[in-house]
Amino acid sequence: MADRSNAPIIIKRKKKVVGGGHHGGAWKVAYADFVTAMMAFFLLMWLLNATTEQQRKGLADYFSPTISVNRISGGGDGLFGGTNTMEDDSQVQEGTGLNGGTPFEGDPTAALREAAEVALLEEVEAQLLGIGGESLIQQEALRHVITRLTDEGLVIEVFAREGAPLFLNNGTAPAPMLIELSEVFARVFALVTNPVAIEGHTRSAPIVFANYPVWDISTGRSVAVRDLLTTNGLNPDRLARLTGHGDRDLAHADALSVRNDRIEITLLKTEAVEN
Template sequence: MALQPIIIKKVKKAAHGHHGGAWKIAYADFVTAMMAFFLLMWLISMTTQEQKAGLAEYFAPAALSPATSGAGGMLYGTSLDTSGNKPSTPREKATGSAEQDERARPTSAGGASDLDASRPAASVQPNYSAMASLRQALQKMPDIAELSRNIVIEPTKEGVNVSLVDDDGRSMFREGSVDPHERTRRVLEALAPALRRLPNRLSITGYTSATRPGSARAGEPWNLTAGRALAVREILSGAGVPNENFASVVGRADTEPVFPDNPYIAPNRRVTVTLLNASPATPPNILR
């Protein structure tokens, strides 16, 4: 009987290939993200409310008051900067320089310049917190891009102005009427929660454009502007703004156009809601 051959199998075990360092990269990204998060939390805890408001204003998109130039745009050749401010005219610049020179002159004790110098600087600074809150409220509207040409938010000496401005092809109120369009109502209802939270009192003022010679006047201007301002107040009140927050509701007719050189154009028709600055307390030693 023949013997079967013995077969021996030799299996060569090769070392496993290198798995790579992808996990190290992922772990490094995770550690970096956590470090950035805790650094951000530390910075937030160290900043004041004014600094936070300034940061929010810096990063807020400027779509609510776009810069335009040339013959088109809401202000017809008068540009708006990224903060929504209209550049000063030569007369305004001259007036501002004269006021600064007047404040710089020495006066007797108890004079007007001493009183101005004693007031806190914060009372004349733009209310960035209010502006940021209003812009954030409007950015939640789905059609804010369409309405951006009709909304101007800008700081003034009195406080912060929120103006609902007519534009060629799009008005905020029906022609010659105190009835607002639905888009105007949506804008005001979007602003109401922010206005309700802010401590500023509100002054609402209506304006209209002048009537071209030979044209029929669309409503009596004083009643028209006062009625539109009152309609804005009623919408804000119905949206939750307390009655005690309203300081005044007035109509200015066509006496204060945005463009005195052309008082007939559409942007002169507007309703402005002003968030009034709080009056600074007079130091007791000033009156002695």
């Protein structure tokens, strides 16, 4: 028998695989798609919350087709489903596009124009209140101002506070704070060409002042604000109306509250003026 003491010893080791092993990076692609979809979803939610109903309608109308599209497009009763080749108006009567079927509600161009007008009014509001930056109004005076966008336009409400009236001695002479605000308003109103409406409001008077002329005072305050705006550069032709409401349109349930002493200046939408 041959001597095998010097023969090499060979050891075979088997590698045991635990689990499924490496499957590549497909999961990364799927995860990236998921994150992108979620980001798009939240962006859509934000856009729906940040736009008005009129703006959304304007955008929807903008992307609506303006070319007649119909299932029955004329030309015989065969493959294409028309009634016959001699009816020139079959597309208008039976189509589902611009000229047939359900018509579009409103003028898309008008909707876009209104959306652009609202955007300009929002820019004016941002300039006044300092949305996204510093306000043009001093902080103390800014406590007297609130704004809101309505169907009629941008309403800028300036109201009195305890110890800080808009008019001196409960009359029609503007206080320094209102004079300062009017200068800012006139400067910012130059950003747009919208007509302007001014409305004066007063609080009720106690019984001891039963002859307190609330109508004359509220109207006089509107006139005073008009004079301040035009003196600071507002074109008088932009004035659409001056109104005195007396003490009949209260902002606070307590008719004697100083909060009811206020002026409302509205940058009117063009549509509101035309109607």
